[in-house]
Amino acid sequence: MSEIASLFVTRLYRAALSERGPAIDPNELAASCNSIAEDDEAGQDWCEENDFPGYTSYASLTDLPWRFSIFKDLVAALDKHVAAFASDLAFDLGDKKLKLEDIWINILPEGGIHTSHLHPHSVISGTTYVAMPEDTSAIKFEDPRLPMMMAAPGRRKDAPESLRNFVYVKPQVGEVLLWESWLRHEVPMNMSEDERVSVSFNYAWGS
Template sequence: MTQIESLFVTRLYQSTLNAHGDAIDAGELENTCLSIADDDEAGQEWCEENDFPGYTSYASLDDLAWRFPIFKDVVAALDKHVAAFAKDLEFDLDGKSLSLDSIWINILPTGGIHTSHIHPHSVISGTTYVTMPTDASAIKFEDPRSAMMMAAPIRKKGARKDQRNFVYVEPSVGDVLLWESWLRHEVPMNMSDDERISVSFNYHLSE
């Protein structure tokens, strides 16, 4: 009897931000992100100095949940999503917990990209989507086995998702995506005429 099974699995969690509690107003969250971007001179300078397309608060603001009540609500919702994902991953936390390490805003203009990267020193990373205009970039995930596939042929067009070298996910406004932080990912060029706004975050292991 022939048997073929998958031995190792890369999990991707997808839900809606409001799935675990009180509704967070999408319009208010968008306006807050735009207001922060307008006022954050340090963040604007960092983006300019580092040729970063659009705006990110990654290098300038590390206390969004303290400064803005709506971000406190966002973090409370994300805590529940991350707990659900950690349960699915069957982590043995040995009395420790996963807690928010960082959270930041991304505003990607027309032509902007986020090149391929991972999130070191974190356990779970993710993004929630504030605006996703038509033709805005999906998020692209890379098969973590790529470095070991020295002589592997290319996959057939239409191959099963679990056999592809790259998987593109097209989230909607209000969606939350979570993945283990070692999973390489990127945001291809934004081909929309409008800005793509998202909020990204990392969770790490804490006492």
């Protein structure tokens, strides 16, 4: 009898942020993100110099949890989500835990995009969602085997999600997504008139 197995599965973690750790008021988090963006002149300058759409604190603020108590609470919740995901992935971490490496704010205006990328030198990356207008863009994940499919035909439109070359995920406000940092992803153009606001982060091991 024939058998078909799934090998080398790519995992995607999705949960409500509130399932683990301290409660985070989404309105307070949104207000904090917007306030930081307005005051962060170095971040604004970096975005302008690098033609980055909207705002990111990635290149300017490295200590959000130290500056703002709500980000300290956010990291406490994320630590628990990441630990749960690491357990699901059967990581052998030894006597060390995965620790937050960096965390930053993203504010994507109408017409803004985040082009395809991955997160080198990290183990787990993710995003929690602060403002997701109804008609804003989802996050797009790419099959990591795609560069090796040199002569493969395309997939049918009705292919199951697990066999598609690209998968789009549109999370809700208050949700967190986690994935292994080598997984390539992007945010297509925001077609909404309203801003798409998120907080992204990386976790590393061995420090």
